[in-house]
Amino acid sequence: MKAIQFKEYGSPSVLEKVDVEKPSLAKDEVLVKVSAVGVNYADTARREGAYVVPTPLPFIPGAEVTGVVEAVGSDVQDVNEGDRVVTLIESGGYAEYAKAKAASLIPIPDEVDDETAVAIPLQGLTAYHILTTMGRMEHGETVLVHAAAGGVGSLAVQLAKQFGAGKVIATASTEEKRQLALELGADEAVDYTKENWRDDVLEMTGGRGVDVALEMAGGDIFHETVKCMRSFGRVVVYGVASGDPAKMYPSGLMNRNLSVIGFFLPQIMKKPEMFKRSLHHLLELVNTGDVNLTVGGVYSLEEAAKVHELMQGRKTKGKLVLKP
Known part of the structure; x- marks a missing residue:
């Protein structure tokens, strides 16, 4: 089968198209013919060797896939060949076929297309659990969302x-992206590339600050975000897009009873019922139109390097999708 793989860490140029064997299945796994990644x-x-956990080489990236079940392991009972499904996997999505645990599969409603469905699991579950499980957002609270035109945001x-x-x-960094965030339901929008952007946030909250902040940039953005927090506020960190991990002194949180909380989505996969319940809820919200997904572009599998360049160059909006 065709796949996109890298054999060394580095720039997008290390991604190369290769021919590899289809994955072999364990008893509790299924083989999915991938329709979207x-x-x-x-x-x-x-790809850069900078992930939270080690990345073995050679490596086929891709953690969220939609497709049709082509084969099932000997112990699989509730999944059938021909089922149209979406799921999260550890790796291997940038390929024509991928294997997945049968217990992790979610059926896709007929009304939801492949590109929309694949935009839900990783970023949807991240947004969902940052707000609820980790951020413990309560009714009426104020929430600060960075990179609000992106997939998670x-x-x-x-x-x-x-x-x-x-x-x-x-x-968001541009007027166009800020306008998109407002159209999606944000009450206010701030240009975080300008100096003293936190003053705007504080003014928008009457000087009180925000209750929950979703932070994925690191560096100065993290420190400025902490200064935006209200007493008993929660900053949930789920990435370091700037490549500059923030350094902090925990004792500095004490005077306002602040919390800084880390979130790593694969840990949710260790709680199958929580994973499936929240993904079902997200699919329902999308299917009813209560949540709209922004698919920023659909590309062929061979364009993976180009897509990585666009994403890291902050030249995209919404979800980017590859199709084998």
């Missing part, structure tokens, strides 16, 4: 409103 910052971090803006946020403040 979601592209994420985790893929670029894997655009979903987080909508979910925060769905879950009862009193105010959602979005940040």
